[in-house]
Amino acid sequence: MISGLLYHFGQYLIMMRAALARPEKISMYWKETLRQMHDIGVGSLIIVMLISIFIGAVSAVQFAYQLDGTLVPSYYIGYVVRDLTIIELAPTITCLVLAGKVGSNIAAEIGGMRQKEHIDAMEIMGVNTAAYLITPKLVAALVMIPLLVAAASFLAIMGGYVASVPTDLVTQADYVKGLRSFFVPYNVTMMFVKAFVFAFILTTVSCYQGYFVKGGAIELGRASTNAVVVSDILILLADYIIAIIMTQ
């Protein structure tokens, strides 16, 4: 098992080295990057919006339930929803969902190209396929996923507001007071660090799974599943490591 892990890690490093080589033609890479930014960013916006609003709403309702009958002031609902969202839920849940949506899509796209000999066709032309297929996706993900995470945290806070203020769990003034209390800008930095690291993980792991796929439809399906599972595990591991490093 360890030798298997080392083999995959070695292959991954070799792929990433090739992927970060100088592009043959910047304009072609730029065009592909814009297409990927649209696919990853715009294509994921609706699902991220829906999930964020519900996460914020559920967090507010659950915390209000926890506070019921305690001496903790109700404006803490806004405060907890804000920090919970910014520090953990927006980057982590958004990226876990994106690993499922974007990651499986990347693995299937590149794996399909491998099986249909598109990658061989590009190699024969002299294209650095690792660079052309991976770098635009990586750049697009590193730009778009932090933006999606930022949008997710805003929408989750709005979701908390919608779920708690109209239902009288907390007054509007208290919710807003909670949002403005004990704000630590460093938490936003932590959110973006997480978003960048998770974006890197989910994109490169999915590219790796697709790029080295062998066999037929079953193997392609397996590569797509592996892309999601491995990305999710690594995202959670990275989440823990970042939490330790950045909160010390």
Added chain:
Amino acid sequence: MIRAKNIFKSFGTQEVLKDISIDFETGKCNLIIGRSGAGKTVLLKILAGLLTPTRGEVWYDDTNFLTLGKQEVREIRMKVGMLFQGSALFDSMTVEENIRFPLDMFTNKTRKEKLDRVNYCLERVNLKDNNDKFPSELSGGMQKRVGIARSIVLKPMYLFCDEPNSGLDPKTSILIDNLIESITEENNITTIINTHDMNSVMEIGDRINLLYQGKLAWAGNKSEVLESDNELLKDFIFASPFLQKLRQAALEP
């Protein structure tokens, strides 16, 4: 000219190619034939640089391909075209975009120059005015012809064709064969075709190489095929009673 020298290739413990040495001549259609599993595709991919042999050398004219650095490999590849068995056209691109892709990636031509070259290549494969179609809108034969157009767009010196007739009807197969043959002669290209289409062997086989269980079992040209007493060749090419009768009829004075 492309020269394979003492090529061995193994996958794990399975030895697929055993000491293959072949000269592929310039301006001619060099065929690699053999039964399924004989190692044809592996040899073609080694010659094209998509696979690395376990042992041996691949020479492109005076250059040992396997000793080249990345940049030099890329320069050689600019002179290589390849037609894949499944055409390998990019599904999300139109016919024009598919053919233009190598021009976009590697040349600094103007838009008009690129379009002129694409139109010339399309005209050459008799697919004029199909620029805006997607691969899914084309028949198998048309896809192969677009594949040929894409493979010649950068004016290659070496052309590799992996089973260009697979899945095509006999008439379309002849069309594709003739197209490859005329492009080879016109441009003095070293063309290597991997096939088990007997019609291709007899039509365009300037130089024929039979692989059997990873070894070179026979080499000759199309006129020598009929007269050869090589049992493996006879068994492979004249596999049916009908073809055997044809051979006998052809050999009768």
